[in-house]
Amino acid sequence: MGRRARDRRRPQRQERGGGDQAVRDRTGWSGGYPEIVKENELFERYYREQAVVPAAEWDAFMAALREPLPATLRITGYKSHAREIRHCLKDRFFAELRGLRVDGQEVEMPQPLSWYPEELAWHTNLSRKILRKSPQLEKFHQFLVSETECGNISRQEAVSMIPPLLLNVNPHHKILDMCAAPGSKTAQLIEMLHADMNDPFPKGFVIANDVDNKRCYLLVHQAKRLNSPCIMVVNHDASSIPNLQIDVDGKKEVLFYDRILCDVPCSGDGTMRKNIDVWKKWTTQNSLQLHGIFCICDISGALELADVSSELPGLKRMPGITKWKVMLKDGQWFEEWKDVPLNRQTQIRPTMFPVKDEEKLKAMNLERCLRILPHHQNTGGFFVAVLIKKSPMPWNKRQPKVTSFKRAKCYLSITFLEFTMFGFKEDPFVFLPEDDPLFEPIQKFYALDPSFPKMNLLTRTQEGKKRQLYMVSKELRNVLLNNSEKMKVINTGIKVWSRNSDGEQFGCAFRLAQEGIYTLYPFIHARIINVCIEDVKILLTQENPFLSKFSSETQKKVKDMAMGSIVLKYDPDPEKPDELQCPIVLCGWQGKTSLRAFVPKNERLHYLRMMGVEVFKAKRKEEESEGKTEEEGQYRAAQTEEGMDVEDKEHDLVTKMEAEIGEESSHSPVESSSVYPTNHPP
Numbered sequence: 001m002g003r004r005a006r007d008r009r010r011p012q013r014q015e016r017g018g019g020d021q022a023v024r025d026r027t028g029w030s031g032g033y034p035e036i037v038k039e040n041e042l043f044e045r046y047y048r049e050q051a052v053v054p055a056a057e058w059d060a061f062m063a064a065l066r067e068p069l070p071a072t073l074r075i076t077g078y079k080s081h082a083r084e085i086r087h088c089l090k091d092r093f094f095a096e097l098r099g100l101r102v103d104g105q106e107v108e109m110p111q112p113l114s115w116y117p118e119e120l121a122w123h124t125n126l127s128r129k130i131l132r133k134s135p136q137l138e139k140f141h142q143f144l145v146s147e148t149e150c151g152n153i154s155r156q157e158a159v160s161m162i163p164p165l166l167l168n169v170n171p172h173h174k175i176l177d178m179c180a181a182p183g184s185k186t187a188q189l190i191e192m193l194h195a196d197m198n199d200p201f202p203k204g205f206v207i208a209n210d211v212d213n214k215r216c217y218l219l220v221h222q223a224k225r226l227n228s229p230c231i232m233v234v235n236h237d238a239s240s241i242p243n244l245q246i247d248v249d250g251k252k253e254v255l256f257y258d259r260i261l262c263d264v265p266c267s268g269d270g271t272m273r274k275n276i277d278v279w280k281k282w283t284t285q286n287s288l289q290l291h292g293i294f295c296i297c298d299i300s301g302a303l304e305l306a307d308v309s310s311e312l313p314g315l316k317r318m319p320g321i322t323k324w325k326v327m328l329k330d331g332q333w334f335e336e337w338k339d340v341p342l343n344r345q346t347q348i349r350p351t352m353f354p355v356k357d358e359e360k361l362k363a364m365n366l367e368r369c370l371r372i373l374p375h376h377q378n379t380g381g382f383f384v385a386v387l388i389k390k391s392p393m394p395w396n397k398r399q400p401k402v403t404s405f406k407r408a409k410c411y412l413s414i415t416f417l418e419f420t421m422f423g424f425k426e427d428p429f430v431f432l433p434e435d436d437p438l439f440e441p442i443q444k445f446y447a448l449d450p451s452f453p454k455m456n457l458l459t460r461t462q463e464g465k466k467r468q469l470y471m472v473s474k475e476l477r478n479v480l481l482n483n484s485e486k487m488k489v490i491n492t493g494i495k496v497w498s499r500n501s502d503g504e505q506f507g508c509a510f511r512l513a514q515e516g517i518y519t520l521y522p523f524i525h526a527r528i529i530n531v532c533i534e535d536v537k538i539l540l541t542q543e544n545p546f547l548s549k550f551s552s553e554t555q556k557k558v559k560d561m562a563m564g565s566i567v568l569k570y571d572p573d574p575e576k577p578d579e580l581q582c583p584i585v586l587c588g589w590q591g592k593t594s595l596r597a598f599v600p601k602n603e604r605l606h607y608l609r610m611m612g613v614e615v616f617k618a619k620r621k622e623e624e625s626e627g628k629t630e631e632e633g634q635y636r637a638a639q640t641e642e643g644m645d646v647e648d649k650e651h652d653l654v655t656k657m658e659a660e661i662g663e664e665s666s667h668s669p670v671e672s673s674s675v676y677p678t679n680h681p682p
Contacts (some may be wrong), residue, residue, distance in 0.1 A: 151225025183222030270381025320369025447526035
């Protein structure tokens with residue numbers, strides 16, 4: 001049962017509302033579809049006769065298809081923070097739902113997906129209508145909406161979470177996500193690269209591609225929430241992504257990917273529970289037209305279906321089928337190629353039928369494919385094939401030299417493509433020269449460790465004053481430097497420093513950026529203030545608190561510190577399990593008489609929730625402009641000085657597209673997945 005449609009069909013654009021409703025629509029926690037008749041005689045006949053579903057389960061299968069798809073969510077982010085969100089959900093919000101009745105009906109408790117590791121994925125049958133009927137449910141609803149906006153929760157269909165898990169990603173893997181937008185699976189891959197939170201620069205990376213330029217910005221929006229220096233978003237037709245090159249000891253070699261995720265085009269049958277137009281429009285024509293893009297019969301043993309039957313315990317799956325018939329859109333069946341009349345042979349091809357040679361059929365191991373049926377665990381339908389590349393593809397006449405390190409080769413350089421999209425050009429990616437005088441005062445002010453990889457710093461401007469400094473991993477730098485003329489790069493790097501207006505008077509022209517602080521922190525040896533949890537609450541709830549409001553320990557630490565940008569670090573106390581048990585690193589500013597955090601509002605609210613502070617109903621009053629301290633004026637000037645950053649230019653476009661497209665489970669009728677553990681180029 002396929003999942004991604006050949007064409008990127010989108011729902012009709014609706015009028016955009018204001019306020020909370022617009023946010024709910026954008027994050028996917030909103031209404032449903034108008035009622036339609038959920039029947040299709042041809043569909044039922046096709047699946048009955050193909051025996052995809054065991055006969056004894058047929059009624060349950062059809063009943064499940066006619067029910068709405070449960071809402072599923074995945075807790076995103078890195079390990080300790082994800083565990084805190086899980087704790088917040090289970091012990092605070094879910095506990096409040098127990099025994100709750102709405103309109104005389106007991107509210108069904110959300111349940112973890114049994115096969116997803118560490119209870120980081122959940123499903124619920126709670127509809128938006130029910131969520132809004134009770135004050136307690138409304139609070140839960142607000143939490144879901146807000147944390148989705150922050151990127152800490154992803155509304156991702158359950159079956160969509162399966163392919164990244166089956167890739168068995170390690171932090172050193174070079175990964176290509178070929179059809180990546182809108183990015184929920186990409187986010188899973190990034191999280192896996194950062195399995196070791198103590199390593200700010202894992203050796204692996206994700207190159208996330210999508211053919212649709214507009215959807216690439218949704219992909220950037222998703223990926224940026226994870227603040228990783230190991231992600232690059234590119235815009236290519238997946239069938240013709242260029243081979244890339246990297247520098248290995250002074251020699252150019254082709255980049256070999258260790259893992260490839262490909263969300264391939266297919267018919268969309270498995271999405272009937274959420275894309276109900278499929279009930280009216282389903283025919284076999286979609287799958288017949290897609291047949292030509294698959295290659296399992298043409299690869300002469302280069303690819304092998306992997307046996308993943310022991311992976312993801314708790315996931316119910318059916319094996320791939322080895323016998324089938326071919327049906328035309330008018331319902332006519334053919335069991336063998338010899339039965340196809342001449343006038344039908346343009347629609348039906350010989351390779352659409354099962355292999356007749358029993359030995360060849362056995363060697364294909366088609367039963368190793370996964371078919372997920374909706375009635376088994378209340379999901380959508382899904383198909384997954386995990387393929388291992390054993391040797392070069394037969395159509396590669398000139399084989400690249402394979403290094404002993406088992407990587408594939410690829411090509412890159414640094415004169416950047418400037419291609420027009422939506423009225424503006426992509427800004428260039430320019431690495432800081434080794435002798436750039438801009439870096440020395442930064443290094444001195446923050447006492448950066450000698451191991452800090454300054455060669456990985458880049459800007460998005462070739463001329464004029466550098467306003468932002470971004471950072472990528474050493475491995476992505478290698479890719480960028482050697483392939484810029486052949487790759488259409490949409491975005492890469494995380495912001496680590498922003499120019500501060502008149503910052504030189506405080507010893508450094510650049511202040512720390514929250515987006516990149518978790519990457520920078522291990523290299524910073526000065527201007528760090530360790531704070532207790534009560535201090536963190538003050539920093540996150542008050543706009544510009546006086547130093548006298550903080551603990552005596554904090555006041556002592558800042559007494560002899562010069563004004564300017566600082567790091568505020570909270571370390572959990574394992575002897576106080578009721579307190580927040582994940583570390584927090586915040587960017588801040590020390591003034592003459594005050595201390596403040598430079599943290600985006602959504603991130604502030606997230607940390608406060610994790611600390612048990614009520615943030616749903618209370619709308620904090622903005623301080624009056626009178627009495628603003630000089631630091632606040634400085635901050636506003638700094639914001640103005642930053643000007644129109646790349647993220648600013650993209651923001652309106654992303655917001656517009658999220659409203660039009662919605663989250664992953666509604667943007668396209670289908671998306672089946674093949675995942676490739678490999679040591680070769682695609």
